[in-house]
Structures are given as structure tokens and as C-alpha cells.
Amino acid sequence: MKILRLSELPMNTPAKVVSIGCDKRLKQRLGELGLYEGETVTAVLKSPLGQPRAYMIGGAVIALRNSDCEKIKAEL
Amino acid sequence: MSGKKYTVALAGNPNVGKSTIFNALTGMNRHTGNWTGKTVDCGGGTARINGEEFEIVDLPGAYSLNSYSVEEKAARDYLLNNKPDCVIITLDSNRLERNLSFALEVLSLCNRAAVCLNLSDEAEKNGVNIDDKKLSELIGVPVVKTSAVRKKSLDELKKLIYKVCREDLSADNRISEAFDSRLNHQLSRQICRQCVTRSDDNKVDRRTGRLDRILTSRLTGIPIMLCLFGLLFWLTAVGANYPSELLSALFDGLKYRLYELFEILNAPDFLTGLLIDGVYTTLSWVVSVMLPPMAIFFPLFSLLEDSGYLPRIAFNLDSVFGRSGAHGKQSLTMAMGLGCNACGVTGCRIIEGKRDRLIAVLTNNFMPCNGRFPILIALITIFFAGGALGSVKTALILVMIIIICSALTLVISKLLSVILKKENDSGFVLELPPYRKPQLGKTLVRSILDRTVFVLGRAVMAAAPAGAVIWLCANTTIGDITVLEHITGFFDPFGRAIGLDGVIVTAFILGFPANETVIPLIIMAYSSNGVLSDFTGYSELLGILSQNGWTGLTAVCMMIMTVCHFPCSTTCLTIKKETGSLWYTLLSMLIPTAVGVALCAIVAAVFRAI
Numbered sequence: 001m002k003i004l005r006l007s008e009l010p011m012n013t014p015a016k017v018v019s020i021g022c023d024k025r026l027k028q029r030l031g032e033l034g035l036y037e038g039e040t041v042t043a044v045l046k047s048p049l050g051q052p053r054a055y056m057i058g059g060a061v062i063a064l065r066n067s068d069c070e071k072i073k074a075e076l
Numbered sequence: 077m078s079g080k081k082y083t084v085a086l087a088g089n090p091n092v093g094k095s096t097i098f099n100a101l102t103g104m105n106r107h108t109g110n111w112t113g114k115t116v117d118c119g120g121g122t123a124r125i126n127g128e129e130f131e132i133v134d135l136p137g138a139y140s141l142n143s144y145s146v147e148e149k150a151a152r153d154y155l156l157n158n159k160p161d162c163v164i165i166t167l168d169s170n171r172l173e174r175n176l177s178f179a180l181e182v183l184s185l186c187n188r189a190a191v192c193l194n195l196s197d198e199a200e201k202n203g204v205n206i207d208d209k210k211l212s213e214l215i216g217v218p219v220v221k222t223s224a225v226r227k228k229s230l231d232e233l234k235k236l237i238y239k240v241c242r243e244d245l246s247a248d249n250r251i252s253e254a255f256d257s258r259l260n261h262q263l264s265r266q267i268c269r270q271c272v273t274r275s276d277d278n279k280v281d282r283r284t285g286r287l288d289r290i291l292t293s294r295l296t297g298i299p300i301m302l303c304l305f306g307l308l309f310w311l312t313a314v315g316a317n318y319p320s321e322l323l324s325a326l327f328d329g330l331k332y333r334l335y336e337l338f339e340i341l342n343a344p345d346f347l348t349g350l351l352i353d354g355v356y357t358t359l360s361w362v363v364s365v366m367l368p369p370m371a372i373f374f375p376l377f378s379l380l381e382d383s384g385y386l387p388r389i390a391f392n393l394d395s396v397f398g399r400s401g402a403h404g405k406q407s408l409t410m411a412m413g414l415g416c417n418a419c420g421v422t423g424c425r426i427i428e429g430k431r432d433r434l435i436a437v438l439t440n441n442f443m444p445c446n447g448r449f450p451i452l453i454a455l456i457t458i459f460f461a462g463g464a465l466g467s468v469k470t471a472l473i474l475v476m477i478i479i480i481c482s483a484l485t486l487v488i489s490k491l492l493s494v495i496l497k498k499e500n501d502s503g504f505v506l507e508l509p510p511y512r513k514p515q516l517g518k519t520l521v522r523s524i525l526d527r528t529v530f531v532l533g534r535a536v537m538a539a540a541p542a543g544a545v546i547w548l549c550a551n552t553t554i555g556d557i558t559v560l561e562h563i564t565g566f567f568d569p570f571g572r573a574i575g576l577d578g579v580i581v582t583a584f585i586l587g588f589p590a591n592e593t594v595i596p597l598i599i600m601a602y603s604s605n606g607v608l609s610d611f612t613g614y615s616e617l618l619g620i621l622s623q624n625g626w627t628g629l630t631a632v633c634m635m636i637m638t639v640c641h642f643p644c645s646t647t648c649l650t651i652k653k654e655t656g657s658l659w660y661t662l663l664s665m666l667i668p669t670a671v672g673v674a675l676c677a678i679v680a681a682v683f684r685a686i
Binding site for chain 1: 139140142170171173174177178257258261284285288289292293294295297298387390391392393394395396398404428503504505506507508509
């Protein structure tokens with residue numbers, strides 16, 4: 001059991017979201033996309049320039065900036 | 077029952093093929109074109125079902141109805157205020173769980189609805205099997221499976237629309253309860269558990285994954301992107317040549333017929349000059365130079381758009397934009413700007429944050445639009461890319477120009493982001509939808525009808541009066557020289573100082589209604605007879621320009637000014653509409669002009685020093 005920031009998750013390894021500490025608006029937006037505590041996320045793509053990375057969330061691929069997912073923690 | 081026209085609204089998440097359904101329902105009967113690859117306004121059209129007319133409204137794609145973003149607010153307001161007779165909730169069958177949350181949210185607002193499980197063929201290939209009867213039982217509204225490739229499914233959808241509209245449902249029996257998005261999410265998950273079965277075979281997702289590993293990889297992602305744009309420009313430049321010449325020959329022939337006609341009618345010289353030499357000649361220039369590149373560029377661009385590649389550009393480049401204090405989606409509005417800046421400015425609505433959106437609006441003009449491309453192509457071809465492989469050289473130089481334009485955009489964005497107040501961050505959230513095979517025929521027809529005709533129409537509207545004004549300026553004399561010569565004379569010292577001349581500066585100013593008129597203006601001002609000379613090819617253009625003292629420096633400065641000067645009148649009006657501020661509109665004119673003048677002055681000074 002290891003708790004990591006979303007931006008630090010190894011590629012292609014599913015992890016369970018444990019906390020989302022972003023500001024309200026971003027949290028709301030992520031919720032609409034199906035990112036809640038307890039959901040599974042997988043980092044699937046990395047931009048050629050290092051960031052953003054894209055995550056598999058609720059069956060869709062969503063790109064997020066590292067700065068935006070710093071406050072999201074997931075459990076490996 | 078006749079007299080009442082039913083209203084049907086299409087609602088759904090972004091990227092679920094809502095617009096495809098809209099197009100299929102309305103055919104050619106629509107009032108608005110969908111420009112930005114994403115509906116930002118409510119589009120409208122009519123469908124005919126069982127002999128009755130139905131008004132179909134395409135709502136902007138939204139993830140929820142929380143009214144956080146412009147699209148969501150538009151969708152919510154429409155549903156609440158207009159109370160459509162039927163809402164078709166379009167869902168992506170592949171991502172039912174998330175999509176269903178949205179459906180439940182819509183259903184909490186209105187009960188005259190039906191659910192359309194779109195992309196059902198793709199879902200089947202992906203091993204997703206949905207029990208539509210069960211789903212319909214659970215959510216209490218009819219459900220139909222549709223797919224763009226199965227025509228039969230569309231008939232079923234039409235039947236359903238008819239049924240829902242004609243049904244005499246008592247007025248809203250749903251109470252809009254306090255809406256908890258998390259509970260909603262859990263509910264949609266429970267529903268999905270009961271009606272979706274999955275096998276492990278997910279062909280579509282795997283194909284998308286494979287493509288993404290190539291198209292967004294560290295090694296090949298950006299080179300492939302540049303090659304694609306290079307190819308796009310090359311096809312546009314090469315393909316446009318021949319039809320362009322053909323059109324201009326055609327217009328030329330027609331012109332002599334018109335002269336004859338005016339002679340028979342005994343029209344006064346003034347009228348012949350104003351209408352044929354002024355209006356008609358400018359019009360025919362604009363059409364023959366603009367139509368072919370647009371008719372090639374827009375469909376090709378639509379193909380890229382429909383394939384799902386554009387969001388990958390934003391994904392590849394976001395880090396660069398982030399460092400400039402801008403939003404990755406700005407790369408998409410820039411790409412739209414290549415087609416038409418007014419459309420690029422409207423497209424900026426896809427950027428959620430106010431400040432980021434303003435930056436994208438103010439800098440969009442640095443991307444040369446289709447009205448300015450012909451100027452660049454002409455100058456490159458005659459001054460820098462002659463001889464064998466000329467078209468390849470032209471395309472390469474164009475790609476280089478676009479890279480320079482992008483760099484300029486980033487620098488200005490950075491400056492603006494420092495000046496403008498930082499607001500509450502809404503973050504960068506970008507969905508990368510699966511790659512889809514574009515529907516070739518439909519895409520071609522639609523982009524030609526919607527985009528090409530639209531932009532051309534606008535250019536023509538601007539070119540006709542501009543042609544008249546130019547002719548009048550060139551043929552009215554005050555003292556012993558024409559008005560045009562007065563104006564060009566006035567601007568000459570300033571023009572010369574920045575590597576141009578008075579004629580070019582005047583042409584840019586008079587070209588405010590449409591950039592397409594800039595080159596015809598220059599030619600008309602140079603030809604002493606005050607008549608726009610018949611343009612038959614680049615070699616003749618080169619002749620006229622070099623007779624009037626053009627050098628490589630003039631061409632370079634002219635290209636700089638082409639990219640960097642105030643936006644055309646339509647774009648300015650759009651900026652005013654989008655920002656609601658005269659100050660920002662003026663700023664959007666001032667920034668590029670100042671940058672252009674400064675760059676030209678520097679280039680001219682450096683060139684003269686060596």
C-alpha cells in the first residue's frame with residue numbers, strides 16, 4: 001500500500017483515488033468526469049513534452065496537468 | 077393535428093456524436109453551421125417526420141448542467157426556459173456510466189425525453205453490450221440504439237421522437253430536487269451494473285491506444301504533427317493553383333461579355349467603370365483566389381477534426397502553452413484561426429477560464445486566416461520558392477511561418493498573462509476521445525457547404541463595396557492627382573520607413589473589411605489607369621511589383637504585416653461580441669499592429685545596415 005500523488009503514478013498501473021484536495025470548481029469538473037474518491041484511475045499517456053499526462057477515468061481518457069493533480073492522492 | 081410545430085432538443089456530453097445525429101435528422105435543412113468541431117451555440121434545423129415538421133435544436137455538449145461553463149449554462153437555460161416537446165439525450169454507449177449521470181440530471185429537469193444510445197456499433201466492437209429494454213425500464217423513458225453507419229436506427233429514432241412529442245404527458249411531474257452529483261454518479265453506476273455486460277475484447281480502445289502511442293509519443297508526436305500540417309498546406313497550395321487559373325480565365329471571359337452588354341445598353345462610362353472595373357473585377361479576384369484554397373483546406377481540416385486528432389494537438393503542446401501562462405486548448409482555437417479568425421475567436425469559448433479565454437481571443441489574429449493565406453502563398457511563390465519543387469518549398473516556408481506565428485502568439489500570451497489578473501483556476505481538463513474514421517463524403521459536402529460558402533459569402537459581401545470605393549478613390553481627382561494617390565502619398569514616408577511603401581499601407585487600411593482585397597488594391601493602385609488589371613498569373617504579378625520597386629525586403633515586410641496587423645472588420649465585431657468590451661476590441665487591433673510595425677522597422681533597419 002503506497003499513497004502517491006496522481007502525477008507520480010507509474011504508467012499503466014491502476015490505482016484507487018483516496019483524496020481529492022483541489023479547489024471546488026476543479027473538483028466539481030473532475031466529478032462530472034467520474035473522478036471521485038474510491039474510483040480507479042490509470043495513467044495511460046504522457047505528452048511528448050513530459051506533461052500533461054492522460055488518465056483512464058470511467059472509461060474515458062482525460063488529460064490533466066501535473067499542477068492540477070498534485071492534490072489528488074491515489075493508493076497503489 | 078396541425079399548426080403546432082414541435083421542438084426537439086438534442087442534449088449530451090461532448091464527443092458523443094450529437095452533431096452527427098443532428099445532421100442525420102435535419103439533412104440540409106439547417107440554419108446554422110457547426111464551426112468549431114464542438115457546438116458552442118444552440119444550432120437549429122428542421123426535420124420532417126411522418127409529414128410533419130419538427131424544429132430540432134442542437135444544444136452545446138456539456139458534462140453536466142451546473143452552469144459552470146458557457147456551454148453548460150446555454151444547455152441548462154434552454155431546457156428550463158424553452159421547455160422542448162422532447163429532449164433526445166444522446167449518450168456514448170462506450171462510456172455509459174458517465175454519460176448516464178448526465179442523462180439522469182437532464183431527466184430531473186424534464187420528463188418528455190428519450191435516450192439515444194449512440195455509437196452503438198463502436199461499443200459492440202468494444203465488447204460492450206447494453207440491454208436497452210432493461211435500461212428503459214430503469215430510467216423510465218424510451219431508449220433507442222443508434223449509430224451513424226446504420227440508417228435503420230435513425231428511422232427508429234424518428235419514430236420515437238414522433239411518439240414522445242405526440243404523447244399527451246401531463247406537465248412536468250418531476251420536481252427538481254437538490255441535485256447531488258455524487259449520489260447521481262452512484263445511481264448511474266448501479267443502473268449500469270444491471271444492464272451492461274462487457275467482454276474483454278475492446279478493439280476500438282486498443283486501436284486508439286496504439287495510435288496514441290505513435291501520435292503523442294516523445295519521439296514521433298511533434299514531428300508527425302508538423303508533417304500533417306505541412307501536407308495540409310502543400311495540398312492546399314498545389315491543389316489551388318490550377319482551379320484558380322481556370323476561374324480567373326472564366327471571370328475574364330465573362331468580363332468582356334459584360335463590357336459588350338454595357339455598351340449595348342449605352343451605359344455611361346462612370347457606371348461601366350464603377351460596376352465592372354471596380355465591383356466586378358474585385359469580386360472575381362476574391363472568388364478566384366480564395367475559393368480554391370478554401371475548398372481544399374476546409375474539407376481536409378474537417379477530416380482531421382472528425383478523426384479526433386485535434387485534441388491530441390492540445391495534449392502534445394499544452395506544456396508549452398502552460399509555460400506561457402495560457403491554456404492548451406488555445407492550440408485548437410489557433411488551428412481554427414487558420415481557417416477564419418472570426419471562427420477562431422468564437423471557438424475560444426471552449427476554454428473554461430476567463431483569463432485564458434481572453435488571452436486566446438486577443439492573440440488569435442496572429443494565425444493567418446484563409447483570407448491572408450493567398451497573399452502569403454503568392455508572395456512566397458514569386459519571391460522565394462520558384463523553380464522545381466516550388467510547391468514543396470512553398471509548403472515548407474508556410475509551415476515555418478506558422479511556427480513563427482505560434483511563437484509570436486506564445487510570447488504575446490506570456491506578456492498578457494503577466495498583465496492580466498490571475499483568476500480562480502478551473503484547471504486544464506481535456507478529454508481525448510477515441511479515434512474515429514471520418515465519414516468522407518458527408519464531411520466533404522458539409523465543410524464545403526458550411527464553411528467554404530459561409531466564409532466566401534462574407535468575403536464577397538465585403539469585396540463588392542470595397543471594389544466600388546477603391547475604384548472611386550482611383551478615379552476621382554482632387555487637384556491633378558487622384559484621391560488614391562493623395563492617400564498613398566500621405567502614407568508613403570511612413571511605409572518606406574518600415575520597408576513597405578504608401579500603397580501597401582493604404583491597401584492594408586482599405587482592406588479592413590476583408591484581407592482578400594489587399595492584393596487587388598495594391599495592383600489597382602500601381603496600375604496608373606485606375607483599373608484593376610487582369611491577373612493571369614504569378615509572373616505578371618511579379619512584373620507589376622518589381623516595376624514598382626519591390627525587393628526581397630518589401631516581400632518579407634509585407635508578409636510580416638500580413639500576419640501582424642489589425643483583424644478584419646468581421647473578426648473585430650466578433651471580438652466585441654465575445655468579450656463585450658470595446659477596450660479589448662481596440663487592444664486586439666492595437667497589439668498585432670504595433671508588433672507588425674515594430675518587426676518591419678527592425679527587419680528594414682537590419683537589412684539596410686548590411
